[in-house]
Each structure stands twice: as C-alpha cells, then as structure tokens.
Amino acid sequence: MAGPVRVTRRSRRHRMRMRVTTSRGSWFTVNVGTGGFCAELMRALPVGGHLEGLIHLKGRDVSFAGRVAWATDGDSRLNHRGRMGVCFVRVDPEFARNLEGWEDRAGAGAS
Secondary structure, eight states: OOOOOOOOOSSOOEEOOOEEEETTEEEEEEEEETTEEEEEESSOOOTTOEEEEEEEETTEEEEEEEEEEEEEOOBGGGTBOEEEEEEEEEEOHHHHHHHHHHHHHHHHHOO
C-alpha cells in the first residue's frame, strides 16, 4: 500500500485566520500562502476533490478554485477539529499581491 504523497511547498505560509466560504460549507484558515491554505474543520473533504469559493480578505471577497491536497478528519466527541490543505488552481492575483506585501513587511521587521 502506498503512503501519503509529500509535496514541497512552493510558497511561504502565513499564520492567518480568514473565513473561507464554499458551496460545501464555511471554515477558517490556519495558515495561508500564495499556493494555497490550511483550514480547520470537523469533516474534511476527500483528497483530490475540487472546490471553488471565497476567501474573506480585508473586508472583501477573493474568489478561488482549488484542489484538496491532504486531509485529516476531526473527532466531534473530543471537540478536535480536522485539517485540510488546499492547493490553489486559480486565485485572484490581488490575493497574491497582498500576501507578498505581508512577507515584505515581516521581513523588514525581522532582524
């Protein structure tokens, strides 16, 4: 039996809590990068599944399409949330520009 596929991230992640809304539900991100996001939810979507939705960023909605790269289910009996990693297939270019701006500001302050 094959093990999980490990994919190297192509972009830096930022620990940010943003609301994500899709036709399959709403949840919050744990971290976000220009290549995708990790979200917390009780029941993760199937790996390989496609989804489209909105990320609520700075008072506006940014559209995206993505693919579920990995997922772990939560356990409601233990109040333990699962997590799901989503790779962007398409995202509004303004989203990437905003994240790059956060990276620049974070890098300038770190010394």
